[in-house]
Amino acid sequence: MASVSRRRATDDPAWAKALVIGVVAVFLALVLILPLAAVFAEALRKGLGAALEAINNADALAAVKLTLLTAAISVPFNAAFGLCAAWAIAKHEFLGKPLLITLIDLPFSVSPVVAGLIYVLIFGLQGWFGEYLVDNDIKIIFAVPGIVLATVFVTFPFVARELIPLMQEQGNSEEEAAVSMGAGGLYTFWRVTAPNVRWGLMYGVLLCNARAMGEFGAVSVVSGHIRGLTNTMPLHVEILYNEYDFVGAFAVAALLCLLAVVTLVLKTALEVAQPGMRGRGGH
């Protein structure tokens, strides 16, 4: 018996398909896979022992800790804010809504370096609140709070941007149904709205986390690069590299890559577990 034809009306000729796929594959190999491979190759050039040693010292470990701490503060904050913002924008009408949507996108359109400078301008020694902060012995710039603030700023849109289209598509009718049966606002939010966007929320949180751990520009401006104190992993990589400690630099970079890979694997696992999450979310 003849095999079932899988041809479809929209299929392009084989050579065209091969060409397009080939172009994408070569491009990905050159700009994504090759550099990634290079990072691991460089890190392991003097053997696994040397690489592990480069990570296992006080400064590198402090950088890892600071990076995780920064992500641990900024990600939950942005998840909560993003959920609130998406809920307000997608489910309600209010004055200034277009302005709020634009503001949420601001961190994407502003250079991270500028974002860092904004905080220096506000909280720095010569900044608006500089004198007050010095008088009260509060350190923001060149200290952990500044790093967290800069990271929050840069990673701010991820969750909201993920949730707004999802919530808009889901519309208001489930909420209306809940309200018509006597549910209050908070009950409706926790029992109806939130469960409907949980996969989108997790996806946004993962993206937000990946960026929070990897942020360089804004953090670089506010950090002050004090080893063991205000160095995050990306900053530590730069310092080691500039000191010609290539194995160390690439070893820390490889660790950072691994964190990113873990995030992406989690994201993919989520997509496999919940095929509808990027769209209708069910049905």
Next chain:
Amino acid sequence: MTISIRSVEKKFGRYPALNKVDLEIADGELLALLGPSGSGKTTLLRTIAGLEFPDAGQVLFDGQDVTFASAADRRVGFVFQQYALFKHMTVAKNIAFGLDVRKGKDKPSKAEIARRVEELLKLVELDGLGKRYPSQLSGGQRQRVALSRALAVQPSVLLLDEPFGALDATVRKSLRKELRRVHDATGVTTIFVTHDQEEALELADRVAILNKGQIEQIGTPDQVHDQPETAFVCGFVGEANCFEGEVGGGQFNAGALRLPSGGVREGAATAYVRPHDFVLDDGGFEVRVDRAHVQGALTTVNATAADGRPIEISASRAEAVRFQGTVKIAARKAHVYAA
């Protein structure tokens, strides 16, 4: 529960959705709000539900002003057009929602809620499906879940927005009977919105026909079909041939067509004739028969008048045999409205 709508107005931006609507709904009645899309029927239903609030006018439940009362306080059961079932909850949880949400001594015990859910599942013939999720149900089953969820709170009024809109023809038919049966079993005042005149006429005790934010006519299915008060109702409810012409000399004239004018003042007018009101009549006007096709017990005859107007005639199959070649027909009855 009687419901009174008193000169309710509602605008969306500059667009008037409801324009001084008055409507009285009797206790235990099954009422259809019928109209084309954009006629304001869904807005009216949502205003009764407390999901929209009018710009002017009043909504009374049993004489009590509830114009600005919340949906929950009105104790309405609402079935949404796309059902709006909670996707992440089982069917049983969906139905129990309105009971679970209650607080303190109003909240029934777990066993009581479970018993009520079972009862409702039985009422809509879905016993045994309580543990399923909405995505595992067919369209018709989802619609039944939505109906029993709305009934779970023992609403004083049941409101349904295009309840059969998303279903295919056979399911639609059986669910219509189902809704009628549930209504008769519970006796709850029920209002449903539809754009399908057949559905409205079959199901409802009374039909309110809306057009452009106003009620054109309220009456029993017989009344709105046989005695349409406005040209819009006549054209919208039931099949009708429409003729533009004028009234003069005591009758309606449009080309060779002559119809009884029924006392409409002289001048430009529009006449509607139901296909079954055309009969063979030697004193009538000539039409050429183009095609006849069988529709159940009746035959639909497509004909053309001398001046080229298409005319649709409906006759019994025995009678239809006589529609051959060129015949003379007249209208037993015509609805004529001054333009």
